[in-house]
Amino acid sequence: MFILMKTLHLFGLMLGAGGGLGSMFLSIQAKRAEGPPSPALVALRKNFSLAALVGVLLLWATGLWLWLVDYNGALLGIAFWLKILAAVLILGILVAVRVAMARTPVGNPPPAWIQRLGPAAGVLSYIAVALAVIVFA
Numbered sequence: 076m077f078i079l080m081k082t083l084h085l086f087g088l089m090l091g092a093g094g095g096l097g098s099m100f101l102s103i104q105a106k107r108a109e110g111p112p113s114p115a116l117v118a119l120r121k122n123f124s125l126a127a128l129v130g131v132l133l134l135w136a137t138g139l140w141l142w143l144v145d146y147n148g149a150l151l152g153i154a155f156w157l158k159i160l161a162a163v164l165i166l167g168i169l170v171a172v173r174v175a176m177a178r179t180p181v182g183n184p185p186p187a188w189i190q191r192l193g194p195a196a197g198v199l200s201y202i203a204v205a206l207a208v209i210v211f212a
């Protein structure tokens with residue numbers, strides 16, 4: 076079971092990274108394009124942000140399982156709690172982005188703060204991976 080859960084944890088990482096990078100490249104293209112983004116770009120933006128959210132939810136579900144079952148909820152030190160803090164912030168940002176995008180009328184650009192928080196979630200995910208390696212390597 077540990078191997079299955081750890082594999083799914085890393086699948087979550089891949090899905091989250093794919094969704095995050097896709098969103099970043101898409102917003103770069105949308106900024107370069109003249110006028111409002113095409114319907115295809117708008118649809119892709121939703122797909123990528125959903126992939127990122129599903130990936131992070133998978134990280135949370137499998138991460139909690141690994142921690143509770145394999146580590147018996149042990150206090151694993153400061154680097155582990157910093158990783159959890161990063162994971163909380165990433166999840167909060169992705170949920171806020173999804174809510175803001177759902178409220179944005181079709182054809183309008185997403186609110187400006189999304190363009191600042193999106194990269195912050197990316198940086199936090201690199202930090203979370205580095206902390207995970209420090210704790211568990």
Ligand code: HEM
Nearest residue numbers: 081134135138139141142162165200203204207208211212
């Ligand atoms: C953004 C969120 C997260 C990222 C990027 C992430 C990343 C990683 C990575 C890369 C590893 C492998 C480390 C290694 O084997 O050297 C790992 C392992 C682990 N993660 Fe996460 N993780 C996240 C969220 C969580 C959460 C929320 C929890 C628990 C509440 C968690 C618990 C664990 C545990 C227990 C392991 C160790 C598995 C083992 O013994 O090999 N993770 N994580």
